[in-house]
Amino acid sequence: MENDVHEIFRLAAKYFYRKYKKNIGSQAQIAKKLGITPSYVSAIMSGSKTASLELQNQIAAVLYGPYEEFLMIGRRIKNNLDPELKEKFDTDDGVEKLIARLTHYVMDHQRIERELVETKNFYEDIVQNLQSGVLVMDKDDRIYFANRFINVIMGVTPEKLLGVNVLIVHDQFPTMEYGEFLKTYVKTKKSMKPFFYENIRVVTPVGQEAYLDGWLIPHIKNGAYNGMTCTIRDATRSHDLSKLLKLSLDHIPYAISITKQFEAKNYGGTYFTNKKMRQLFDQENTEQAGMTIEEFLAKCEQSIVNKDEWRLFLLDCYTADQRDSLEIQHVNGRQYRWICENLLDRDGKSWGRITEVREMNESRSNKSREKTAASR
Numbered sequence: 076m077e078n079d080v081h082e083i084f085r086l087a088a089k090y091f092y093r094k095y096k097k098n099i100g101s102q103a104q105i106a107k108k109l110g111i112t113p114s115y116v117s118a119i120m121s122g123s124k125t126a127s128l129e130l131q132n133q134i135a136a137v138l139y140g141p142y143e144e145f146l147m148i149g150r151r152i153k154n155n156l157d158p159e160l161k162e163k164f165d166t167d168d169g170v171e172k173l174i175a176r177l178t179h180y181v182m183d184h185q186r187i188e189r190e191l192v193e194t195k196n197f198y199e200d201i202v203q204n205l206q207s208g209v210l211v212m213d214k215d216d217r218i219y220f221a222n223r224f225i226n227v228i229m230g231v232t233p234e235k236l237l238g239v240n241v242l243i244v245h246d247q248f249p250t251m252e253y254g255e256f257l258k259t260y261v262k263t264k265k266s267m268k269p270f271f272y273e274n275i276r277v278v279t280p281v282g283q284e285a286y287l288d289g290w291l292i293p294h295i296k297n298g299a300y301n302g303m304t305c306t307i308r309d310a311t312r313s314h315d316l317s318k319l320l321k322l323s324l325d326h327i328p329y330a331i332s333i334t335k336q337f338e339a340k341n342y343g344g345t346y347f348t349n350k351k352m353r354q355l356f357d358q359e360n361t362e363q364a365g366m367t368i369e370e371f372l373a374k375c376e377q378s379i380v381n382k383d384e385w386r387l388f389l390l391d392c393y394t395a396d397q398r399d400s401l402e403i404q405h406v407n408g409r410q411y412r413w414i415c416e417n418l419l420d421r422d423g424k425s426w427g428r429i430t431e432v433r434e435m436n437e438s439r440s441n442k443s444r445e446k447t448a449a450s451r
Contacts (some may be wrong), residue, residue: 085120087145091138091139128188208305210225214301259291288308302420333347333430334428377406388415397417398414401413402435
């Protein structure tokens with residue numbers, strides 16, 4: 076029956092489009108009026124695509140007028156009757172129109188419902204197969220959805236997490252530690268703005284230490300908090316590699332600083348200094364994690380005699396692509412070479428800068444030892 080109604084609509088649309096075209100109308104004009112593409116209008120006219128009830132009403136209004144009468148003319152064409160025969164609709168016609176209209180509403184509702192189910196299944200299948208964990212909480216912070224990959228990260232099946240309140244999760248999983256994550260969750264809930272968290276330490280329900288990255292995305296309804304979506308990526312391996320790199324750099328005999336630079340003429344964001352750099356510029360007891368790059372440089376400035384020259388050098392350094400260096404005079408009476416170089420990936424994109432600070436006498440001694448070794 077559904078195909079029958081769509082066929083009736085197509086016949087009427089084809090009939091009235093011929094008249095519309097004689098009056099210098101076109102499918103492009105119909106498309107422009109309805110806010111759709113000409114190719115989509117063509118597909119509807121040919122029957123290769125099925126229009127929704129709303130769109131059928133709109134097309135009927137452009138080509139003819141009342142939707143019910145539009146369908147009646149299509150039905151007359153299908154029954155090989157004269158579509159131009161003007162008849163006054165009697166009671167039977169009214170009943171027929173009502174039945175046709177109700178039938179079409181029912182079929183269109185079924186079509187929309189089917190499409191919604193198919194769309195829901197499609198996106199749920201995508202989320203279930205993500206290589207990241209996904210948790211969705213309601214307005215009371217109880218988990219009502221968890222994808223399969225959460226089991227890989229947390230060691231707990233999704234079914235065991237359903238109904239758990241993330242604010243009192245210790246009742247269900249007493250060995251779990253996630254205080255840092257909880258603070259971030261509560262802060263994001265209050266702000267009602269999406270937040271990307273990273274390198275947050277947790278101990279999973281099975282007692283395994285992990286470092287997590289991901290998004291916390293609050294749901295807002297009528298201006299009020301209505302739940303949260305949380306994505307979770309296990310960044311433990313990256314954290315361990317980063318820690319190993321930092322420990323390795325601490326054993327290098329000269330001072331090193333690494334900066335992530337976002338744009339030219341900007342000092343950037345994340346940075347790291349090795350043990351030698353912190354010792355040289357009196358920062359051994361300084362908490363690096365809470366210090367900005369500007370604060371780090373201000374601290375270095377206190378140990379540099381030719382600080383004005385050094386500051387100008389830094390400005391040039393952060394806008395240049397090549398390696399550059401400057402001789403600095405330290406307050407300890409020694410001279411050092413401050414070497415700054417751009418860090419480029421394989422495509423030539425800048426990721427930041429690396430700074431080396433080497434004692435001048437030490438550099439000459441190293442070169443002398445190299446020459447001596449070569450002569451032997």
